[in-house]
Amino acid sequence: MNLSHRQAQKLLQKSLQAQLDAAESEALADHLEQCDACAQYQAAARALDRRLAESLTERWPERRAAPDRIDRSLASIHSRMRRESMVRKFSSAARFAGAVAMLVVLVAGLAWFSRSFIPRPAAGGPSTATPYALLPQVEATYTPYESAPVVQATFTPYPGWKDVNIYFFWGANCPECGAAGAFLDRLAEQYPVVHVRSFDADQPENAALLEKMLASRPAEYTGLPAIFIGPDYWSGYNDAAAQQIGQAMTNCISNGCPDAGQGILPVERIGVDRAESLVREWIFANNPDMNPEAAFPLVEITPDEAWERLGAQVFKVKGGVKMYESFVIYAGQVYPIGIAFGGMGVSDMAVIDLDANGQPELFYTYSFGSGVHQSSAGIFFVENGTAQAVEAAGYRFLGDLAIEKQDDQTVFVLEIPAGQSSPEGTGQPVQLAHGRLLIGSEAAVDEYASERFGVSFLVPAGWQPDGEDAMRGGTVSDGDGFFSVTPVDSWAGDLYRACEWEANSSPALYGSAPQIQPGQLDEEHEICLIQPSFELDGAQTGAVFRTADGSLVVLRTSPAHFQLILGSLRFFDGGAAAEPQEPAAPPAFPPAEERLVTFSLGELTLTEYAAAPEDADAPTHMEFNQRIPDEIFAARDAWRDVQLEQQLESNNQILAVYGYRLEKTGDQFALYQGERLVMDGLQHVYPAANYLNESGGGDFALIVENQQGQWLARKDSLTEWDPMLHHYTRPIFAGERLITVESSPEGAGTLLVRQDGETIFRYVSFFGVVDPVKRLDSWDGGWLLEVNGTLIHNGENLNLKEGYSEAFNFTMLNGKPFYFFTRDGKINAWYGGKILPMQYDEVVHDKCCEPAIFNIENSPDSLWFYAKRDGVWHFVGAAAD
């Protein structure tokens, strides 16, 4: 049975949790023997499988339950069962009662609604005086309208609609006021989210309010009625105005508007029900994936002062998914404050006027963090009619916080260390400066802005310039500190490769085993952090990110100030955006008879088959293979066969010198020393490394694999070999020395190159699931390591030396080194000391998972791969002459 790659992978996956039958096992073994990519896939799948089993059982270990815990649980179970059986007895009666109660609430609600918002004719018939009145605090009489409002008996809730307040100022001597009032009332009837707030402008206090509202509107006032909706305003009323008002209102209902009376008129305090519906709306708008059944029951925690001075209400979720998250509701808008995840959320609040601008703010503390319980603080403030919550980005405290307010401009946070019940110390001062909330020692900071890179951040006060975009300073409390921002060479296109190079650039500063952490600074900005190793964490931390124009920069800081600086990093608005790319011309795809081209390049003969234009297909799709004619693949298959045979042959040539040999019987190999069987049942044999000295002596190194695992066979020894530790590389010889690569015990991301067991080189790499280490090989009497697109030759970074943004697929073809490299956006090859101008735009390589099938494959004198040039994907075979 011949398997496709996909079938083989399916069987591989199945073999991880079930026995394959004999036919399946045989077919799979056949396929794996032929297909290196699938063998690698198998190794990766098995490694993940082992890792999952080990790691997850460590996370949730098996343990015995203590008898007293079971007893407590049992008591609880019995009591709950008794309760539940009582509940069940009454449940049918309860359901009926519930339905009745619901009906009563609905009816009462409707009655209240119509009383509150629908004007009614005055008892005793029409009056001649004032046309309209609504609000209870305003004494007035009113006339009935031409069209008496009809109360709708039922209305459906309107999820997603925003509340809209219409402010309506009218007067006794205003002919249009009656019609305007009737019109607005009809709107309110039809749209339960619309609330008309009416004011008799003849009353002095209402006239003063009108004046205030007009003060912020540029349009001219021509008399009553005056109608305000969101940002819009009408003086006078006619059909055209009615139409505009209708449009403005529907716009505000669907999109939300700032409340026209915000900051001028007292807002109406909302109830918990209304708050729940607003918060729910906000949560779903911001988390579209949220389970639609999730509930967010709220409890109001508004301090009196917050309502009185700010007109803001504060609510906290009391259960469910968003447990303890808090929200300010201000002028009908929802603002989340603090983080509760894993903690208790908002813990203390105070109303202050920290910036002394006459407009008070709500200062709050909150706790979060399920692993490390910690707290921080934030401030909710209104400026120019817009409200926002700003959190103290750089300040965290391990424990809880309380607020001590001395006066309106002086407030402290009291720190209660974890495990204690009372505050420690006298409290940390709080400041609002540089557009940020600053607490404690952060209060003594300066803002640094770099025009060159379009970024700004905070540094401790008193730091002095130390070259371009660099500063240095020191204080008694936090020691000598510094930062510098420098551009990364423009050809290093990849953020993480640039980060790796930076981490490896100065071992003295980043320590022996720094860690690279990729992440997001915010939604737009990717960042790669370099954390120095533990024993040397006094030296330097680094961060690589892109500026607005797309260029890479590295920000180096003293570790003690990394948090302040990175935590306050902001990108200027309106920085140069990345240049829009010109739309590419559709690729010219050759007709069938011109698709196969064979040509010589240096010592290689290349066969390129144009398989598909890039807009039609890509070789990372499994089905792409079907685009390659069988006769083209035939050459590849021949290479593969040669590869297997050659490998056995070349291994035996090496082994023969030392009196060893490999024998193949059926699917398996056996290793013999003379007539002595060293090991049989070998499922895999990897290429042997060899060192021969002048006198014909030396040593070999051969990795073989049987069911127990992998083994390193040498002239005089057979030892266990951990393929994962060695990143699936085999040992090689550099001269007479055995070279290996392995992970440092200090951190998997730090690789150690060892010579006869002694570390001679360290390299810090970004460690994802795809192993960063691609190859370890001998070259020119030395060693070559390929890691994440970087080539290191005897400790020297070839990318940096040659200006390659990436270099990959180092291999020996006919005994001469070959690799691909990217420079100036084009991919060429280097073979036997010469550059071969292949001019590809892309070469598929180092892919994970299914696309891995299309990774570059080699035999000792040929390689085959998928590459794109000028918008056309090719299957390419390259054979050494």
Added chain:
Amino acid sequence: MQMNESSAFAIDELVRSHYALVERLALSILDDGSSPDLQDEAEDAVQETFIAAANALEGFRKEASLKTWLVTIAVNTCRARLRRRKARRALANTLLALQRVFMPGEGLEQRVERSEREMQLWNAVDELDEKHRLVIILRYVHEFSAGEIAQVLEITEGTVHSRLHYARRKLADRLRRSAVFEEVQ
């Protein structure tokens, strides 16, 4: 169901013999990194499971093993809970990560011991959607066979294989992109 002495005894037996199993199951399913009070919630789920089992004990017809049957109830109970508090992932907040990385006294030894890679794997598992996370947990934590998982989740064995396949691929992908800015406990 009427509580009587014999059924009460049966429940006690059931609880005593299977408490550890059900508790570990509940912990592993509910612990997706988003529960503020995991222990309490797990204990609650354990009780719910046994109550549901007790109520259904008479209906248990030994078509499945008692263990598989109980596991099915526990899994369903926990899934209902998960749906109620659908996992919210900790925000990938750089500042929090920075804080954790550089926080003095945060247990450096612990950090060294529990390697970054391990946390990445755990986080990646937490991020799987429910149906794929469940098969991974049942397979790797509780060592159920594909057949048992199929029985518990009431799906075919083929579906179990394909979910496991998908989940592993997803894990490999996630790990590669490795959100390191996750909580370090």
